[in-house]
Amino acid sequence: MGLGTPEKSAQQVTSDMAAPRGRALIERPFQWALLGATLLALALLAALLADVLIDGAGRLSWDFFTDYSDSLDPAETGIRTGLTGTMSLMVLTAAISFPIGVGAAVYLEEYASDNRFTRLLQLNIANLAGVPSVVYGLLTLSAFVYVLGFGRSLLAGAMALSLLILPIIIVASREALRAVPQSIRNGALALGATPLQVTSRQVLPIALPGILTGTILALSRAIGESAPILVVGAVFSRRADTWPWELFEPFGALPIQIFNFVRQPEPGFQIEAASAGILVLLALLLTMNAVAIFLRNRYQKRF
């Protein structure tokens, strides 16, 4: 038996390292449950998409994009006004929120000293990102539409969406700026660059892909919104194009257009045209997200 001792102790080791028998009973079902949850979510999404595709794909045609809405004949109707409205909102919202958001982020990251006030500011910006979108609509309604007299105009709609996504842009831009190594700033300063030159010639160019990614994702959230622009007076207009420079004209948007289709009793509007509109909106959002992801991957961390 003396010779068998090493063998026995080796066996001892193996059995020590083996998982207790009860654990597999918990681990396995847990994994299955997680997988099930994931699959369920995906399946729901796929079902929705399939449903929309089946209902709407038939209506997709060049005319659908370029035609004004027709209240009588669903086969003749189009989403032209909604599309121009959404495009105009997007351009204006970007023009307003990008410089302000990036400016705020640069200030907080590169210039502000770390004191109570700036920390309070940062906390509030983070909180603002979670405020329900309709609240931004109400804020815009009282501040810009009434007090500043913007009226229920395209500019007011873009203001509401800008307020909505500003916190997102600020947070994303700050993260992009923070990812720029301090040694880059020191290197530039040691060459006699002014703080402004350091920011504009080194830090911002390096952070730009990250900032753009955040901005595009934020914009894609903005154009899917309907509550805030409804509150400030987005309309379903049948006959008028919206252009980004028509600041004080009434405006529409794709989500409003879709809502208008859905409200009509006729299936040609309620189901087919609405689904086609949803497809367009989805395609727009997915394209933007794809661009954002491309930017992120293409220019990610070169350090």
Added chain:
Amino acid sequence: MQQSRAETGTPIPAPAPAAAPAGEPAPTGATEIFQLRGLTCRYGGFTAVRDISLDIQRNEITAIIGPSGCGKSTLLRCLNRMNDLVEGTRVTGEVIYNGEDIYAPHIDPVEVRRRIGMVFQEPNPFPKSIYDNVAFGPKLEGHRSDLDDIVESSLRQAALWDEVKGKLKQSALSLSGGQQQRLCIARALAVEPDVILMDEPASALDPIATLRIEDLMEELKRSYSIVIVTHNMQQAARISDKTAFVTVRVENETDERTGELVEFDDTTRIFTAAADQRTEDYVTGRFG
């Protein structure tokens, strides 16, 4: 990054040959580029280095040695006001550069840094091309047409030209660590500074790359004054003309650790006949 509020001001005059202004009592010779007088640097309430006084000579290599945490980097950063960028830093005493206190209120720290360049411990090339790295400083000063010449001559001075001349448009990050550090030196030379401060420039490099940097410094001291922080005793002994030994003094009651200058002398004296026992212990490896 935090900015000091003191980032504005008027530029300091161009570095005149350091003739002492008439009536200046301090012994200002033409050979001193820096005169430190009672320099003390605090981070918030913590005194990192206290009461440092020494003269740094023009066209020499001055080494700063001492145990980790004694304030060598702090001292070095005081010489080109890089410490301004660390919030809560306060510097007292005088750093007289070419006869003028660079901490005087009317001095623009940006101008100071333009004349007193710095090479950091870790190579920190900008994520741009090799060419753009070297051209960055000269461009700030408005150079446009002669950029090619500046880039070439700076890279030559930094003994990097032959290795990179065929790939100037490639990313600087594709270079090896030693090449990156020489690129950083070239970048610093391109703005034609008066002084180059180096904070352990070879600590991330292998012995061969280190030797190349040392040869380079030997070369550079003809036209520049160099102050180098190093952990490497042999390196200090090999390349420097003067050596400053800084160490930590621990206050018994408060347990505050403050850097103090122990000895500053010719390098040969520091390494063979130190006046202070602490210096001798340190350079012979009995301490730190």
